Structures are given as structure tokens and as C-alpha cells.
Amino acid sequence: MRHPTDGTLRRLLDEPAGVADADREHVAGCAVCRAGLAAAQRDAALTGAALDMDADVDVDRAWSRLSAATAATAADGRRPQTAAAGSRWRTALRSPVIAGVAVVTLLAGAGAAAAADWLPIFRTERIAPISISQADLLKLPDLSGYGDLEVTEEVQLRGVADAAAARQATGLDVPRVDDLPRGVTGEPSFQVGDRASAVFTFSEAKARQAAAAAGHTLPPAPAGLDGSSFRLTVGPGVAAVWQEARGLPAMLVARVVAPKGYSTGVPFETARDYLLSLSGLPEHVKSQLRTFSADGRTLPVHVLAEELTSASADVDGVPATVFSSRDGALTAVVWVQDGVVTAVAGSLSTEEVLSVARDLEDR
Amino acid sequence: MELVRGRAAWSVLSPGGRGLPSGRAGRKGEAVATVPGREAVRADLEQVFxxxxxxxxxxxxxxxxxxxxxxDVAQEVFLTFGRSSVPAGEALGWLSVAAAHTALNHLRSGRRRAHREVAAGDGATVTPDVADAVVTLDERRRVRAALARxxxxxxxxxxxxxxxxxxxDVAAALDLSPGSVGTTVRRAESALRKELNRHASSD
Known part of the structure; x- marks a missing residue:
């Protein structure tokens, strides 16, 4: 067959899926085309490096400037400024913002096993909901494209006889609920899970491939990142589950040892910023992710904007987050205290889950 | 990254676009639809901004x-956008194309202010890339001159x-077939590389 055009080779670098199978197969077996591909790659990398600009901007300041300019020319028509900070926050949550939990924490993170050479870099003490649209979620990098992900301890759930057995298995107290909400009856069943952990080892070679496939030129990796490892652990955990007549859970109370992260030496910020720079996420999403994870203590939990809303609350003085599905079928409240995440969820109202949460008693 | 579906989004960018120096890439005869009422600013401007x-x-x-x-260019582009009725869902694509055109116009028309050229990482932190694509400040300047040509x-x-x-989306923006985008980009990259090599060999 004829050699594919230079344009086809160029697209192969950015969007391999956009190139016909026949062309891809031809290139794989053709020395001339492979040389052409390599040349295209060099030119693309050179151009990328030449055009690349560090363009960190102050959006607030820029908006003030534009506002002044529009006010100067416009008779009127400006929107009134949003009054309360609270409503601005809600607006921010509704817009297709933020995300990145899994990626960021996994990169942040590492194993609770904390072998001597593991440097603790992340410990969940707070949870911050981040609303993100489906479309933006798809822009998150798939970790497997940037290195090797090895699950060192699998998530394994199993039923146990009672609260005492659950406590013995996990070392966690199973909170007791004295006043069940209306519609929730009977005795709960108990589920436990052991600690789960995963190790992610960054690979520059893999990242380069993934970046090319996503249409980006891989920026130079920070020194020491290639080959460095990150461990994330979560658990053990325990859940008490109340069934409803049809077998669906009516309510669930769960406690899990909060996610923790460790690294073999590369600072969390270095890895996070680098990964975010590859992600294709809009800059405003990235900057919020950076803010949330900057202290190594706040776990950003993404909320699918199309399906969930979130609000802040408190449980006995501890800041908590209430998640509600837009169809009203599910409400959950989640908070972190002393390194343990507790959640109460069910087909309940916000008032009901908060009431259960505030009345939990340790056995 | 899908910015925009279909090409309707891009047709607003045309030589007739009010205040938007869009060059010759837009399709002729279509102008930016402006909000009725003189100088009215669209309500979603802040959100989009x-x-x-x-x-x-x-x-x-x-x-x-x-x-x-x-x-500066971004301010100019958003001022135009603020008076337009470009659908919000197509805003990002429209703004990206407008930014490219407006910036190229600045580059060409010599309307450049005396700004310091800033290299990513200011040169000192540019570490050798996987592709050896280390570019000096001077080379960046030459690349921009070449870009203007x-x-x-x-x-x-x-x-x-x-x-x-x-x-x-590039195809939609420039009225190209998706197949020819690669060719166009490849030619441009090749031209820029030649520009750099030419200077490197004459140094």
C-alpha cells in the first residue's frame, strides 16, 4: 500500500484512535514510516517546548479589570454581585469544577505499612467535596498510563456475625444507633474489610506515551520522579447495614481508617503538580485541586455534578459533608475524626442522616 | 478534549466579527451576533470568564x-465576547480561536508593547527534555517571528x-477536514524547526 501522509503520521502522535487501522499497521511494519513518525515526534516536541508558556494567572484581578472596562462602556446590564459567600460557594460547586481525588491521593499517597523508607506525605483529616461534571471527569489521567499500579492488598469484604466480631476483625468500634429513623427496622448485618493498599510507580516512558496519545507533549519530568513510588492505604473498615424488605440497604453506618499516603522521597507537590499538568483538566480545576491538597490533610472527594449535590454540616462540632443525590434517593453524611472516616447513608432525608450521625454511640 | 460539537460554533468567527480581528480563517459573510441593545453585556460573562x-x-x-x-489579548477577546451572543456551550472554543487570531494579529501588526519575553521556567529550570527539546530564549523569539510569517x-x-x-475541533474552527489538520500542523512544525536549524547552523 501507499505510505500514509505526513499528516496521518502527525495525527498518530496525538490521536492514534483517529487514524485508520490499516495505516497504523502499515506504519508499524514500515521502516520509512517509522522514521517519518520519529521526525514528526521530534518536530512536535521541539515546537511544544518553544511555544510552551508558564501562564499562571490571577483570575480575580483580571475579572476586576474586565469589569471596569465593561462598566466604562456599558450603560448598565451588569449582574449584581453575589451577596453571600455561602451562595458563591454553592455556585462554585455547581459549576463543572474540580476533581482528582483518586489520582491526587494515590499520587499523594502511600502505604500505612510505612516501611522505614516510606515518607508519610498524606493523612486524611478533612474531606472537601468537589463537584465535577462527567465531561471533566473523563479528562482525569488514567494512572495506568503514567506508571505501574500494583494493588498490594486487595479490598476484601466479608460478613461477620455481630458487632463484637467486627470489632475484633478491624480494631474499630462499630457505632450503635439507638433511635432508628422511620422506615428503618430490625437488626443490622455487619460487613468488614481489611486494609487495602496500592503502590504506584511513576514511569516517564509510559507517561510520554500517554501524553502523546492524549495529544500533549510531555513536559520534562521533575528530577527524581521517574521510578519513584507512592503508596496509598485505606482501611480496615466496618459497616452496619440495615436491609429493607426488598433487600436493598435502607441505612448504612460505616467506619473506615482514613486514606494515608507515603512516598519514597519525591515531595507530594512535585508529583501532584506534574500529574495535573498532564491531565488536560481546565486550569481552574487544577488550581482548586492544588489548593485542596496543598496541606496533605484534605481529601478532595469528587461529586458528579450531574448526580449529586453537597453541603457542609457539623456532627458534634466536627465539620461534615452531606451528599444528596439529585433524585432524592440517597443522602449521606461523612466526616473525619482522629484519622477515621465515619459515614451514615440511606434513603433518608438530610435531617434524618444528621440526626443518626449526631446520636451515634460507641459500644 | 472536545471543545465544541459541530462547526456552527466556529462560524461566528469571521472577518465581519465586530471588533474581532479574526484574519482570513473564518467563513465569509457570517458575523458575530451581538446582544440586542447597544453595549449590553451578556449576563453569563463572569461565569464564562x-x-x-x-x-x-x-x-x-x-x-x-x-x-x-x-x-491584554484575553481582555480584548472577552470584551468582544461580552457583547456577543455566542452560545455559552460554545464559548470556550470560540474564545480559544479568537485568542489565537487576536494574538497573531498583535504579533504581526507590531502592536506589541515592550513586554519582556518570558520563557517557561525562565530558562534556568528548563531541564533536558525526553526529546532533547530544550529551547533557549533566543530560539523562542525566533519561533515567534516564524509563527508570524x-x-x-x-x-x-x-x-x-x-x-x-x-x-x-481544529478542523471545525478552520474549515478544514479532520484529515488535513495533521498535514497543516506538520507543515507548521516543520517550518518552525527549519527556522531554528537555519539560525543554529549560521551561528
């Missing part, structure tokens, strides 16, 4: 090599592609 501003600056900065100047379509395609816009 906050979401899209960093992206718009980044596109312009790739052309201009200067963040300050890129921010490229056919407009090539330059816009190149900048949008390196800003992460998909082939389909």
Missing part, C-alpha cells in the same frame, strides 16, 4: 511568549493543537 480565562491566556501566551501581553491557517492550527484542542 472565570472558567475560560486561564485557557484563553494560555493560547495567546503560546503565540506571544509573554503572559502580560497575553492577558506562517500562513494564518497553519499558525492557528498549530497553536490550538498545542493548546490541547482536538483535531475535530
Amino acid at each position: 472565570r472558567a475560560a480565562y486561564p485557557r484563553v491566556v494560555a493560547v495567546a501566551a503560546r503565540v506571544l511568549g509573554s503572559r502580560d501581553e497575553a492577558e 506562517l500562513p494564518r491557517k497553519q499558525a492557528v492550527a498549530l497553536v490550538l493543537r498545542h493548546s490541547g484542542v482536538s483535531y475535530a
